[in-house]
Amino acid sequence: xxxxxxxxxxxxxxxxxxxxxxxxxxxxxxxxxxxxxxxxxxxxxxxxxxxxxxxxxxxxxxxxxxxxxxxxxxxxxxxxxxxxxxxxxxxxxxxxxxxxxxxxxxxxxxxxxxxxxxxxxxxxxxxxxxxxxxxxxxxxxxxxxxxx
Numbered sequence: 425x426x427x428x429x430x431x432x433x434x435x436x437x438x439x440x441x442x443x444x445x446x447x448x449x450x451x452x453x454x455x456x457x458x459x460x461x462x463x464x465x466x467x468x469x470x471x472x473x474x475x476x477x478x479x480x481x482x483x484x485x486x487x488x489x490x491x492x493x494x495x496x497x498x499x500x501x502x503x504x505x506x507x508x509x510x511x512x513x514x515x516x517x518x519x520x521x522x523x524x525x526x527x528x529x530x531x532x533x534x535x536x537x538x539x540x541x542x543x544x545x546x547x548x549x550x551x552x553x554x555x556x557x558x559x560x561x562x563x564x565x566x567x568x569x570x571x572x
Contacts, residue, residue, distance in 0.1 A: 428516070428567040428568070429567065430476055430516075430565055430566070430567060431476070431514070431516065431566040431567055431568065431569055432476070433476075433569070439571050439572070440569075440571075442571070443512050443514075443569065443571050444473070446502055446510075446512050447471075447473035447478075447512075448473065448539070449539075450502050450503070451470065451539070451540065451543060452468050452469070452470070452502075452503070453468070453469055453471045453478075453500040453501065453502050454466050454467070454468055454469070454500065454501050454502075455467055455468075455469045455471070455480055455488060455498060455499075455500050455562070455564075456498060456499045456500075456501070457487070457488045457491035457492060457496040457497075457498050457518070458491060458496040458497065459487070459491060460491075460494065465487050465488065465491060467486075467487075467488060469482075469488075469500075470540055470543070471500060472532055472535060472536050472539065474531075474532055474535070476565070476566075477563050477564060477565050477566075478500050478514065478563070478564040478566065479521075479528070479532065479561055479562070479563060479564075480500075480561065480562040480564070481525045481554065481555065481558035481559070481560070481561055481562075482558055482560045482561075482562055483557060483558055483559070483560070484559060484560045488562065489520065489560050489562065492518045492519065492520055492562050493520055496518065497515065497516065497517055497518060498515070498516070498517075498518035498562070498564050499513055499514060499515035499516075499564075500513075500514050500515075500564060501513040501514075509572060511570060511571055511572050512569075512570075512571050513569070513570040513571070514564070514566035514568070514569055515566060515567070515568045515570075516564060516565050516566040516567035516568060517564075517565055517567070518562055518563065518564045518565075519562075519563050519565075520560055520561070520562060520563075521560075521561035521562070521563050523561065524555070524559050524560070524561070525554070525555035525556075525558055525559050525560070525561050526552070526555045526556060526559065528555070528561055529551060529552070529555050533551055536551060537551055
């Protein structure tokens with residue numbers, strides 16, 4: 425069965441505009457993949473919204489990489505506000521990029537550094553070291569959005 429068409433976020437739509445702002449500003453998202461037994465696996469991740477996809481750098485031997493390699497779909501959700509609003513859940517097919525994180529750096533390095541500079545300093549690693557350690561890039565191409 426072919427994948428559904430990719431989700432297009434329209435900045436003129438107020439809900440989509442809010443989602444785009446959150447994707448640019450929120451530092452942590454929860455990435456959920458599916459284990460071989462069908463149970464969910466959720467982990468907090470750094471992510472970057474780039475060309476209609478969520479990019480997540482990961483160490484190669486993590487469960488999420490194993491799940492995506494096996495064909496697991498994925499979703500990423502952001503924290504809600506205390507009143508229960510601010511819901512953002514993006515889901516769709518995921519794949520492992522053909523490029524390493526280091527190979528992505530020329531294209532996404534500036535945006536990634538702007539978003540995560542303070543966090544990388546606190547982590548004690550610059551982007552080249554992050555890209556070397558978290559060398560696998562998961563690409564989540566959302567086909568569905570739940571937001572309010």
